[in-house]
Amino acid sequence: MTERAALRAGWIPVCPTEQLATDGRAAVDLPSGERCLVFNVEGALYAVSATCSHRALSIEGGPVQGTTIVCPWHKARFDMATGKGTRPAREPLKTFAVAVIDGTVCVHEKEGE
Numbered sequence: 280m281t282e283r284a285a286l287r288a289g290w291i292p293v294c295p296t297e298q299l300a301t302d303g304r305a306a307v308d309l310p311s312g313e314r315c316l317v318f319n320v321e322g323a324l325y326a327v328s329a330t331c332s333h334r335a336l337s338i339e340g341g342p343v344q345g346t347t348i349v350c351p352w353h354k355a356r357f358d359m360a361t362g363k364g365t366r367p368a369r370e371p372l373k374t375f376a377v378a379v380i381d382g383t384v385c386v387h388e389k390e391g392e
């Protein structure tokens with residue numbers, strides 16, 4: 280898929296692939312207004328909502344341990360792949376589809392796969 284076709288299909292560019300490989304994380308504001316966090320964990324890409332499912336506070340900047348992100352507020356731990364979390368969160372963290380298109384990391388607002 281070309282970048283132009285990807286944009287038409289609703290994919291949102293985040294950053295060059297090399298940048299995510301170096302930094303390990305990036306963030307983007309989606310057209311819906313929701314903020315999305317993108318991670319590169321040992322070469323695998325994950326995209327999750329920046330809004331914790333517990334009290335709707337930001338998890339951006341929360342510590343990452345493997346494929347787990349920890350909410351800095353009340354310490355719920357979320358699996359980046361599934362969004363499944365630990366207490367006090369009762370609902371999973373929203374996940375998004377993520378792909379590399381023409382060397383650019385892109386996310387899609389459809390639920391992650």
Ligand code: FES
Pocket residue numbers: 331332333334335336350351352353354355367368
């Ligand atoms: S706001 Fe994230 S665990 Fe409470």
